[in-house]
Amino acid sequence: MPDGRDRYTISEVAAHTGLSAHTLRWYERIGLMPHIDRSHTGQRRYTNRDLDWLALVGKLRLTGMAVADMVRYADLVRQGDHTFAERHALLCATREDVRRRIAELQGTLAVLDFKIDIYADAPRVSERSETSA
Template sequence: MSQSLTQTRYTISEVEARTGLTQHTLRWYERIGLMPHVDRSHSGQRRFTDKDLDWLAFVGKLRSTGMSVADMVRYAELVRAGEHTVEERRELLERTRRDVRARITELTDALGVLDYKIDMYAMKTVAGKAHR
């Protein structure tokens, strides 16, 4: 078989090392339907592909948005269901984007307060040293 037709396969240990996800988490993702079907070797060992690694990277981004596991599983189900679910997938991602933007606004406001307080303390520290 030519190299272009072969596909790199990774063991669960290799995926753990590449992604930072524990083997327990990877098995759980598969069990709850967050991972698509993972191929197995003749001995039953999971064999992940580059496509699986790309999916896990995307799931990691969804997790960092604060998306619930239930919504991530729903999104995965929609992807597996096919092209007729594109609109629903888009709506789910748009809702998540709105939530992320709201959190960014909240964090930006909180950062402004922290910056103000830090600047106040820095000025007091400089003023206190000037009077010594």
């Protein structure tokens, strides 16, 4: 997916995104998703544009952005171009949070690498101490 068509059921979108139908409905209810078109029977019909938006929401989730901030961002997008500055500020703040978390993770990785190196050398140290005894 996308497969050349531009209308997808909630189950198809759930399968494609890995999100549950419940989560997709919740995103719509809290204002994180734009209005989703409905078929004549009332069934949700997602578009490729909706899939693109969900991909962005997925990336925002991975940044650790709070749901309230994601909803705020979605609201700003719906309000139009005059909200560019606010959107920019929100995304810049999120980027700084991500950079801070990356730095923390790099420090944590360095500690793990140090400990792994100790354990990797442990059998050789143990073997030397046994042969010299």
